[in-house]
Amino acid sequence: MLNRVIKQFGLQVDSLTEVEDSHSSTVYKCTLTKGQNVFLKIPYTKLKFQRELEAYEILKGRVSIPDMLDHWSGDDECPGAFLLSELKGKPLTTEVSPTVAFQVGVLQAQMHTIHPLADQQFYGIKNEFANWSDFVEQQFYSFAEDVKIILDPQLYTQAIEKYEQMKHNLPSPDGPSFVHMDFRPANIIVDGDQVSGMIDFESVRFGSTEVDFTKLYRDFLSFDTTLYKAFREGYISIRPLIDLETVLPFYQFTDAFNSIGWCKRRGIEKNAVFLEENLARLKEFMKQQN
Template sequence: MLNRVIEQLGLRVASMNEVEDSHSSTVYKCTLHNGENIFLKIPYTKLKYQRELEAYEILKGRVAIPEMLDCCSGDEECPGAFVLSELKGKPLTTDVSPTAAFQVGVLQATMHSIQPPKGKILSGIEDEFPYWSQFIEKQFYSFAEDVKEVVDERLYNQAIEKYEAMKQRIPSPDGPSFVHMDFRPANIIINGDRVSGMIDFESVRFGSTDIDFTKLYRDFLCHSPTLYAAFKKGYQSIRPLIDLEVVLPFYLFTDAFNSVGWCKRRGIEKNALFLEENLARLKGFL
């Protein structure tokens, strides 16, 4: 399939390596014969392909993202593929300056300023905002079926009770906004003190901004009060910021719970470390 996609797109590949930290697509970093680096991305499903395609159309010229150089819609065996330009730099880490954290805030707020396009019918990106609480609940109880097979009954029942109690205290959702749903350091590219852009749009929705801070806080913001403060200033320079102290605990809890279920679905053995991390986080909440 890979060779067929390369041939169909007319790529003259000199060398290629699979990108490891990609969970919903197969991604290869390719060096072409002319020395240019590009990324070849093959989503797992047709829906993810369509979401990504629509995201590039919506975000182009508005938010810093790679350039889509080419694409092919695929067939029964292949959902489709994208050829993407390389963003200069490396994935975000906690070893960055407050200037970079400020720019991450600007980047996310700029994305969150985008609302559902009027008069345009989207077949890939869903608008979940009108039914946001139902959307969150559906996700939670869908993963609950998998979590039940991983944790003991007492812990599982505690988690369900915790969810039902916490959801009552959540304020009205903020939106509708374009939300990434996987806004984490691996998907944010930094070049020195500059943010080059963000990547990976196969999970995007229109929905509440509330959910979109979860993974960034979990993997980045919680490690440094200085970076957290700089991020908030960057975000607030573009649009108002929700009260994260009120909203984050609920979403961090549901993220830990859902991630345990995700590990069960995707394979406990190959996701053992991530499972262990989220079980510890879940027990911490309980």
């Protein structure tokens, strides 16, 4: 399939390497014979291809993202493919300066200022905002079928009870806004003290902004209060920030729970480290809350 995609885009490839930490697509970094770096992205499904295609249409010129150089809608064997420019830099880490954290806040807030328009029609990206609580619940109980196989029965029952208890304490959702759904360091590219932009839009929706802070907090903001403060300042320079102290505990809990189910679906052995991390998070959360 890779050779077919390369041929489809008419590329003269000198070398290529598969990009790690891409969970919903197969991604290759290609160095062309002229020395230019580009990325080939093959989503796992037609729906993910369509979401990504529509996201580029929505975000172009409004948020810093790669340029879509070309795309192919695929056929019966291939869901589709994208040819993307390179954002200069590397994925975000906790070793960055507060200046970068501020820019990450700006980037996310800029994305959250994008709202659905009445005359826009999309086939891949859904507006889940009107039924946001139902959307979150549907995701939770969908993964629960997989989680049930992994967890001790008593812990599983306690987790379900905790979810039902916590969901009633949430404030009204904030939106409708464009939400990434996978806004984490691996999808935020940084070059020195500059944020180059964000990538990967296979899971995007219009929904409540509250869902987008969870993975960023888990993998970045929770490690350094200085970075957390700078991020907040960056975000509120663009738009108001929700009460994260109220909302985050619920989403941290559901993220750990859902991630356990995700590991079951995608392969326990292949995702053993991530599974153990989320089992530990869930158990610690249950201990703190009881």
